[in-house]
Amino acid sequence: MSKILITGGTGLVGSSLEFDNCVKLSSKDCDLRDTQQTYKLFESLKPDKVIHCAAKVGGVLSNMAYKGDYYHDNIMINTNVLEASRRVGVKRVLSFLSTCVFPKDIDYPLTEDKMHDGAPHEAHYPYAYAKRMLDIQSRAYREQYGCDFISVIPVNLYGPNDNFNLENSHVAPALIRKCYEAKINNTPFVVWGTGKPYREFIYIKDIAKLTAWTLENYQDKGPLIFTSSIETSINELVEIIAKCFSFDGKIVFDKSMPDGQYRKPSSNKKLLSHIPDFEFTSLEDGIAETCEWFQKKYETVRK
Numbered sequence: 001m002s003k004i005l006i007t008g009g010t011g012l013v014g015s016s017l018e019f020d021n022c023v024k025l026s027s028k029d030c031d032l033r034d035t036q037q038t039y040k041l042f043e044s045l046k047p048d049k050v051i052h053c054a055a056k057v058g059g060v061l062s063n064m065a066y067k068g069d070y071y072h073d074n075i076m077i078n079t080n081v082l083e084a085s086r087r088v089g090v091k092r093v094l095s096f097l098s099t100c101v102f103p104k105d106i107d108y109p110l111t112e113d114k115m116h117d118g119a120p121h122e123a124h125y126p127y128a129y130a131k132r133m134l135d136i137q138s139r140a141y142r143e144q145y146g147c148d149f150i151s152v153i154p155v156n157l158y159g160p161n162d163n164f165n166l167e168n169s170h171v172a173p174a175l176i177r178k179c180y181e182a183k184i185n186n187t188p189f190v191v192w193g194t195g196k197p198y199r200e201f202i203y204i205k206d207i208a209k210l211t212a213w214t215l216e217n218y219q220d221k222g223p224l225i226f227t228s229s230i231e232t233s234i235n236e237l238v239e240i241i242a243k244c245f246s247f248d249g250k251i252v253f254d255k256s257m258p259d260g261q262y263r264k265p266s267s268n269k270k271l272l273s274h275i276p277d278f279e280f281t282s283l284e285d286g287i288a289e290t291c292e293w294f295q296k297k298y299e300t301v302r303k
């Protein structure tokens with residue numbers, strides 16, 4: 001049976017993945033920014049397959065505040081993980097990118113082949129370029145060494161085990177926490193920006209299923225976008241979350257906070273050409289499950 005190594009094993013994606021004979025790494029096991037530590041670890045574990053989820057991640061404000069860290073940490077982690085995998089002869093690496101890799105000024109919908117066709121949005125360009133290089137490194141290693149390294153591009157993820165920190169989390173976990181706390185403290189529910197931007201969201205349980213399928217079955221060389229292609233405005237997300245907590249208090253839009261990119265609609269044409277009958281969890285159901293989980297685990301969630 002193949003031994004599967006999951007980097008970022010305690011993060012939102014890594015914790016959702018279940019395989020027999022799998023090792024989940026966290027930053028406590030190894031600092032993947034450190035080349036020698038990474039090589040040593042891969043030499044001792046000698047995995048057959050790697051699912052590379054480890055990254056420095058965060059929401060729009062954190063990406064804007066820590067540009068150097070987002071670039072450095074991600075470019076080091078990615079370079080080290082792919083090179084260590086090549087050195088120990090890993091048979092397949094599946095790396096996670098993000099739809100923020102795509103160019104800012106480009107015809108919509110975003111498709112896999114448009115990744116390098118222009119500059120990414122300025123709010124997250126260091127993270128975006130570091131993630132784009134995963135695609136370049138995978139392609140270069142495939143062409144020079146014959147490595148079977150692929151990548152997937154999920155839209156905005158959410159679900160249990162997310163990071164609920166208000167400064168550096170993504171929008172869904174941030175709004176779940178803010179709405180819940182506004183409800184129990186009888187205070188306003190504060191939303192960043194105008195509420196007008198659109199995002200596509202994907203539930204973490206759908207990501208787990210799609211990842212398992214891709215690791216075993218995907219035979220294409222290029223990246224694959226994971227999305228239902230349904231756009232939701234931040235306003236609509238606010239309403240869904242407010243309904244889950246029966247919140248009927250005041251909702252305030254803090255326009256001093258950034259909106260980030262207005263839209264980034266992406267195509268699931270390629271995904272559905274491989275898995276035509278995949279059933280996505282609706283945003284209403286996924287958010288309801290996440291709110292229920294959050295309420296139960298409130299004292300111990302990552303925040």
Ligand code: GFB
Pocket residue numbers: 058059060061063098099100101123124127128155156157168169170171172174175190191192193194197199234257258259260261
């Ligand atoms: O999820 P998010 O931080 O990142 O923000 P991006 C999405 C939208 O939600 C923005 C709004 O328009 C925010 O203004 N928003 C409203 C909030 N309230 C909040 C809040 O309390 N917290 C947060 N965080 N947002 C990230 C990239 O972009 O997407 C990353 O910066 C990564 O690099 C990630 O790719 C998936 O969708 O704008």
